[in-house]
Amino acid sequence: MLVLDKFSIGIGDRFAHQAKAQLRAFQMLAKEGVDVVPVWNKSNREHTFIGSEPQSVFDAGQAAVKGLGWRKSWHVDADHIRLDNVDRFIPCSDFFTIDVADSIGKPASASDVQAFVARHPELVGTVEIIGINEPFTTTQSDVVRVASKYLLAVQDAGVIYRHIAKAKGEGNMIAEVSMDETDAPQTPSELLVILAALADEKIRLQTIAPKFTGRFNKGVDYMGDLVLFEKEFNDDLAIAAHAVATYGLPTNLKLSVHSGSDKFSLYPMIRRACARTGAGMHLKTAGTTWLEELIGLAEAGGDGLSLAKEIYAYALEHVEELCAPYASVIDIDRTKLPAASQVNQWSGPRFASVMRHIPGHPEFNLNVRQLLHVSFKLAAKAGSRYTDLLKVNEEIVGKQVTENIYDRHMRALFLG
Numbered sequence: 234m235l236v237l238d239k240f241s242i243g244i245g246d247r248f249a250h251q252a253k254a255q256l257r258a259f260q261m262l263a264k265e266g267v268d269v270v271p272v273w274n275k276s277n278r279e280h281t282f283i284g285s286e287p288q289s290v291f292d293a294g295q296a297a298v299k300g301l302g303w304r305k306s307w308h309v310d311a312d313h314i315r316l317d318n319v320d321r322f323i324p325c326s327d328f329f330t331i332d333v334a335d336s337i338g339k340p341a342s343a344s345d346v347q348a349f350v351a352r353h354p355e356l357v358g359t360v361e362i363i364g365i366n367e368p369f370t371t372t373q374s375d376v377v378r379v380a381s382k383y384l385l386a387v388q389d390a391g392v393i394y395r396h397i398a399k400a401k402g403e404g405n406m407i408a409e410v411s412m413d414e415t416d417a418p419q420t421p422s423e424l425l426v427i428l429a430a431l432a433d434e435k436i437r438l439q440t441i442a443p444k445f446t447g448r449f450n451k452g453v454d455y456m457g458d459l460v461l462f463e464k465e466f467n468d469d470l471a472i473a474a475h476a477v478a479t480y481g482l483p484t485n486l487k488l489s490v491h492s493g494s495d496k497f498s499l500y501p502m503i504r505r506a507c508a509r510t511g512a513g514m515h516l517k518t519a520g521t522t523w524l525e526e527l528i529g530l531a532e533a534g535g536d537g538l539s540l541a542k543e544i545y546a547y548a549l550e551h552v553e554e555l556c557a558p559y560a561s562v563i564d565i566d567r568t569k570l571p572a573a574s575q576v577n578q579w580s581g582p583r584f585a586s587v588m589r590h591i592p593g594h595p596e597f598n599l600n601v602r603q604l605l606h607v608s609f610k611l612a613a614k615a616g617s618r619y620t621d622l623l624k625v626n627e628e629i630v631g632k633q634v635t636e637n638i639y640d641r642h643m644r645a646l647f648l649g
């Protein structure tokens with residue numbers, strides 16, 4: 234069985250130019266004695282926006298691995314795939330994030346729900362979980378309610394899983410199930426029901442991405458109740474360990490934190506929780522690297538800075554249209570977006586400081602950052618003009634990419 238190691242970080246590389254710069258951060262961390270596995274992820278949606286093929290993710294990852302002499306594991310994640318779009322990912326991916334959020338809340342058949350409840354008497358009554366102080370008290374109607382909400386999604390996951398396993402061989406794939414792109418978070422007691430159902434589907438689940446409480450906005454810090462998050466995260470870890478012991482899920486099953494970049498206030502909690510329990514963790518990031526490209530181009534000045542300014546000006550004129558698909562994962566205060574005429578006066582380093590995520594930096598502007606986060610389509614539209622600038626400015630751009638992952642993400646998550 235292909236096993237995902239204890240700690241892994243998903244890295245997105247929208248334009249397939251930063252794999253080396255990303256991998257360098259993993260090498261630096263390994264030098265500090267912490268082994269974390271890189272997983273290059275790109276969703277069907279991103280491929281569609283950019284006009285790229287899944288094979289390009291594998292090729293870029295492999296080139297970086299060879300170029301830098303990386304001898305440890307690495308993976309390619311077909312991110313947020315569904316049955317209707319997974320096929321072109323199968324030959325070039327070994328990690329599959331099976332997205333079933335759309336089926337949450339759609340009713341499963343009453344007889345399937347009944348059969349599930351009958352199969353799982355242990356879920357009813359007082360459920361003691363090691364690591365959670367107060368045991369859950371669950372009635373049969375609670376289990377029926379939760380099963381009715383999630384069983385169809387879990388059955389969908391089973392169909393997609395078996396489809397991939399048939400093509401690829403069950404031993405040659407890492408399966409993640411994601412439920413993060415939905416309205417309501419899943420509570421720990423719901424997660425237990427979901428994991429029991431996923432085990433019934435015989436999915437060899439290595440990671441699960443629940444929706445946590447609070448806002449996981451793109452490219453900025455967590456917004457929500459930190460105390461509540463910490464409790465929920467710890468409870469979810471306990472639930473996952475319980476589900477492994479009770480339902481025979483793979484022993485390396487871990488939580489996957491999606492939209493995980495830039496959540497600086499959560500990293501100390503995640504680090505503590507993993508240290509205390511011995512649990513692993515997958516942190517998925519993606520768009521934070523595209524922002525570092527833009528920061529690098531701004532820093533570089535000249536044509537790079539001009540294009541960065543052009544992208545901002547265009548984005549500002551098309552805020553509604555660019556933000557609409559991301560309404561649930563961005564919070565932009567439009568009154569805090571500077572006019573294009575003002576931005577056009579800025580030096581490269583000034584523009585870079587506005588975008589770069591250093592909380593407390595007097596020039597950092599999280600509204601500009603979020604707007605540019607969802608504006609990567611504009612760089613795709615610029616085509617080779619954009620990617621040629623990435624090549625010409627490889628060094629300064631790569632430096633931003635590596636530092637962002639290593640200094641602001643990895644250090645906080647693994648070194649403290």
Ligand SMILES: [Zn+2]
Pocket residue numbers: 313411413414442491492
């Ligand atoms: Zn996700």
